[in-house]
Amino acid sequence: xxxxxxxxxxxxxxxYLRQHADNPVHWQRWGPEATxxxxxxxxxxxxxxxxxxxxxxxxMAHESFEDESVASLMNENFVCVKVDREERPDLDAVYxxxxxxxxxxxxxxxxxxxxxxxxxxxCGTYYPAQPRGGMPSFTQVLGAIADAWRDRxxxxxxxxxxxxxxxxRGAGGIPEGDAHVDSTLLDAACVSVLSDEDAVRGGxxxxxxxxxxxxxxGLLRTHERTGNTEFLHVVERTAAAMARGGxxxxxxxxxxxxxxxxxxxxxxxxxMLYDNAQLLRVYAHLGRRTGSDLAVRVAEETAEFLLRDLxxxxxxxxxxxxxxxxxxxxxxxxxxxxxxxxxxxxxxxRWASELFAVSAEGTFEAGTSVLQLPVDPxxxxxxxxxxxxxxxxxxxxxxPGRDDKVVTAWNGLAITALAEAGAGFDKPEWVEAAAExxxxxxxxxxxxxxxxxxxxxxxxxxxxxxxxxYACLATGLLGLFQAxxxxxxxxxxxxxxxxALIHFADLERPGSWFDTADDAEELVTRPRDPVDxxxxxxxxxxxxxxxxxxxxxxxxxxxxxxxxxxASIERVALLLQRAPRSAGHWLAVAExxxxxxxxxxxxxxxxxxxxxxxRRLAPGGAVVVGGRPxxxxxxxxxxxxxxxxxxxxxxxxxxDRPVSTVEDLVDALSR
Numbered sequence: 001x002x003x004x005x006x007x008x009x010x011x012x013x014x015x016y017l018r019q020h021a022d023n024p025v026h027w028q029r030w031g032p033e034a035t036x037x038x039x040x041x042x043x044x045x046x047x048x049x050x051x052x053x054x055x056x057x058x059x060m061a062h063e064s065f066e067d068e069s070v071a072s073l074m075n076e077n078f079v080c081v082k083v084d085r086e087e088r089p090d091l092d093a094v095y096x097x098x099x100x101x102x103x104x105x106x107x108x109x110x111x112x113x114x115x116x117x118x119x120x121x122x123c124g125t126y127y128p129a130q131p132r133g134g135m136p137s138f139t140q141v142l143g144a145i146a147d148a149w150r151d152r153x154x155x156x157x158x159x160x161x162x163x164x165x166x167x168x169r170g171a172g173g174i175p176e177g178d179a180h181v182d183s184t185l186l187d188a189a190c191v192s193v194l195s196d197e198d199a200v201r202g203g204x205x206x207x208x209x210x211x212x213x214x215x216x217x218g219l220l221r222t223h224e225r226t227g228n229t230e231f232l233h234v235v236e237r238t239a240a241a242m243a244r245g246g247x248x249x250x251x252x253x254x255x256x257x258x259x260x261x262x263x264x265x266x267x268x269x270x271x272m273l274y275d276n277a278q279l280l281r282v283y284a285h286l287g288r289r290t291g292s293d294l295a296v297r298v299a300e301e302t303a304e305f306l307l308r309d310l311x312x313x314x315x316x317x318x319x320x321x322x323x324x325x326x327x328x329x330x331x332x333x334x335x336x337x338x339x340x341x342x343x344x345x346x347x348x349x350r351w352a353s354e355l356f357a358v359s360a361e362g363t364f365e366a367g368t369s370v371l372q373l374p375v376d377p378x379x380x381x382x383x384x385x386x387x388x389x390x391x392x393x394x395x396x397x398x399x400p401g402r403d404d405k406v407v408t409a410w411n412g413l414a415i416t417a418l419a420e421a422g423a424g425f426d427k428p429e430w431v432e433a434a435a436e437x438x439x440x441x442x443x444x445x446x447x448x449x450x451x452x453x454x455x456x457x458x459x460x461x462x463x464x465x466x467x468x469x470y471a472c473l474a475t476g477l478l479g480l481f482q483a484x485x486x487x488x489x490x491x492x493x494x495x496x497x498x499x500a501l502i503h504f505a506d507l508e509r510p511g512s513w514f515d516t517a518d519d520a521e522e523l524v525t526r527p528r529d530p531v532d533x534x535x536x537x538x539x540x541x542x543x544x545x546x547x548x549x550x551x552x553x554x555x556x557x558x559x560x561x562x563x564x565x566x567a568s569i570e571r572v573a574l575l576l577q578r579a580p581r582s583a584g585h586w587l588a589v590a591e592x593x594x595x596x597x598x599x600x601x602x603x604x605x606x607x608x609x610x611x612x613x614x615r616r617l618a619p620g621g622a623v624v625v626g627g628r629p630x631x632x633x634x635x636x637x638x639x640x641x642x643x644x645x646x647x648x649x650x651x652x653x654x655x656d657r658p659v660s661t662v663e664d665l666v667d668a669l670s671r
Contacts, residue, residue: 004028004037005075013454013461014084015403016052020061024071027082030091038079038116044149044156045118046078046142049085049092049110052403053257053270053320055329056126057109062327063129064138070129073139077146078113085110086319086407087454087463090516093527094167099123101166113145118524119160122148167525173512174530179573181590183225189580189587190222190231196581197234201263202241204581208268210258211242213278214536215580217620218587220285224619225595232290239286243298246363246370249333250356251391252309253301255279257323265363266370269330269400270323273310274535276302277413284421285620294376299421303430306414312404314444314458315436317414319407322400332397334368335390336360343393344386352386406455408445408469409535411437415476423483423615423624431483438480441473442492450499450517467515467538470500474545481552483615485627490552497549500542501564511567513539530572536585543568544589551599551623554633569593592621596651598669601634602626603646610645613662617669 008028010021020027028034030047038045048065050057064070074080085092085108092110098120100106106125113122122145127138136144148156179185193215196204203209216235223231242248245264247256254276256267280302287295310318325331335358341349352358355377358369377383415434422430444460445452451465451473477493480486503517506528515527515538530539546565550558569590575583576590592598600618602611604626611626618624625634638648641658649656649668656668 002037004033009082012084013405013456013459014052014087015401015405015456016050016057016084016086017082019052020065020082023061023065024068024075025065025080026071026075027080030081030083030088034079034081035116035118041079042116043078044121044145045114045116046074046080047083047091047095047110047112047114048080049083049095049112050108051085051320052401052405053272053322054108055268055270055323056107058324058327060109060126060138064127067129070139070142073142077142077149079116084405086403086405087461089453089466089468090520090523090527093515093529094523094525095120095123097167097170098163099125101163101170111141115157115160119164120524121156121160121163164524171525171528173506173509173528174572174575176571177574177577179577181569181573181576181594183594185573185576186222186587186590186594187226187228189576189583190219190228193219193580194230194234197237198262199237202238203262203264204238207262208258208260209247209262209264210534211247211255211275211279212238212581212584213275213282214532214588215584217278217282217285218584218591220282220289221588221591221620224289225591235282235286236290236292239283239292239295239298243283243294244373244375246372248298249305250371250373251387251394252305253298254305254309255302265372267330268323269333271305271309271321272410272534273306273317273319273407274410274413276306276310277410277417278535280306280421281413281417284417284424288424288616289619296425299425303418303421303427306418307430307433310402311433312406314406314440315433316406316440316455317411317437319403319405319410321402325398325400330364330368330370332394332400334364334370336362336368340390344389348382348386348389351382352390355383355386404456406441406445408441408451408453408465409472409538409541411441412469412472412474412476412541413535415473416479419476419479419483426612426616431480434476434480435484438473438477438489438492445469449495451496464517464520466517467500467504467513468535468541470496470504471538471541471545472536474500475541475548478545478548478552482624485625485631487632490632493545493549494553494557497542497545497561501560504538504542509571511564511569511571513542513568530586531575531579531582532585533582539568540572540583540585540589544585544592547589547593547597547621548623551597552625552632552634565593588621595619595621596654598622599634599648599650600624600665600669601638601648601650603629603635603638603640603648605640605643605645607645610647610660610662610665613665614647617666619669622669 009017095112096106102123219231247259247264247267257270283299337353340352356371363369418430418434452460453463454461474493474496477489481489506512546561550561600614629639646658
């Protein structure tokens, strides 16, 4: 037997791949060894892409990949390759585009059949073990593909050539238009977004509903610039609906991936780091801006969730909590009235049932309910006591698995949120957690000056960092520099940005960026997607880092960053104009840019009161730096006035007079 005919996933740094290490399928990891083996055997590659917290990935694994007869069919006719989409977003992007092009929709698990050269010729998603609802069974698909490869190779090759040509045609990025990104275009983009709001139930569109985190941040920043309360009210309605719904964990804090219904009642229970980092940022911003008790509470609870449930032993953050517990979705989280009474006693149990909308009929499956909080409790002390008792009991239940993979980009989002919210809420422990995470990621993920995508434990993976990894981590380090004044964070952020400018730029289209480096593995097409999705695009994250960096570095470097940021933002004018809901983070970044960005440099004499107020009051996207005079480029030639702490507020290249009181600072920031 060929020694390669075995499952090779056991040594992977991906928990998702390790979950399949005991399958009878001879899974290979993506790489030249697998493609060469497919050439030698003259068989197609069966590429299966998923992720650890994916419910239907687990279903297909149990139905098909654990079945000896199915595995035998797979091993006989294909070289089978398993990929964690979170570890290899480049592969996921290329083959998801192929899947959507062929089927009109995408999702995970993704199942693609490729030539040994990696060209896709047939793609789909989940296939059941038995034919169901018009879907063929997985074994029927396997048989049909094997037959086509053996008997109709010409048709297969023709299909592969056509699909690759289509992928390459779509890889050019956003076309240039006549629009210019200015305040008028941003106002129009936000007005367009309003027409898609579900004003009754919060959010946008219909079920399933995903948290529109980046779009909420963009709308909030537009409100701050314009004073338009309609934009604010959209954010408030959406934030309240999610925070009171079942998508939010009313006991432990943190948000699930999405709601399966339009009312935010029943979640898909997986909890992702990237969602909760973005939502912490926007709830903290909303809390600072409006003083909303709900927003402040949710921000604090979400930060606590990150630090308690997703922080790894190293100090970095894990990727996700699974949707399933012991193979049952939501098992850890749902309740019946009887269970509440059993834990709390009759009086508190009935009170909790009413408060959390737990009924005999249930809102989920088998008469169970997901906890909601439709209205505030009439007794907050009682609520706190009841919540703690339920959470303590819940911890005795079986718990969902955790994907301990540390992804660079998502940790960057968490660093940004914790540093920004920690500075704004005067929570130094959040800022220190962000700093500790940064130290871990920099020490482990930077190899020979280049970023790696992910690690597990203290072992870094082989996958190279992509654009979002450089951009999100740089943004987080710039946030830490602002929160701490430590110049080391600025230096490390600049190093990442300089690498990104060299390796990811499209030299033929200034302001356009590839998602993989110029020396990365060559795929059938070089991925590039500037559209914001569940996470902001790598390009919009890079633009954010460049806008911020240009405001805080020395004059000799500032212009280069500012020019790259401006070109990037102008490049997406058409996207903001025609599809603003798919450009939420671009909207937020553009808002910062068109305002200058606003820079607040606070020269301190050791008294941090004025700096603390600047951090609390500054609008989203503003750059706030404090420290002794001349301690950083933004504080150069900015002395104390009258021997007391002094704030210098500038917009772009135009500065107001220095101020030394909170009242004058409020006035300066409100202009």
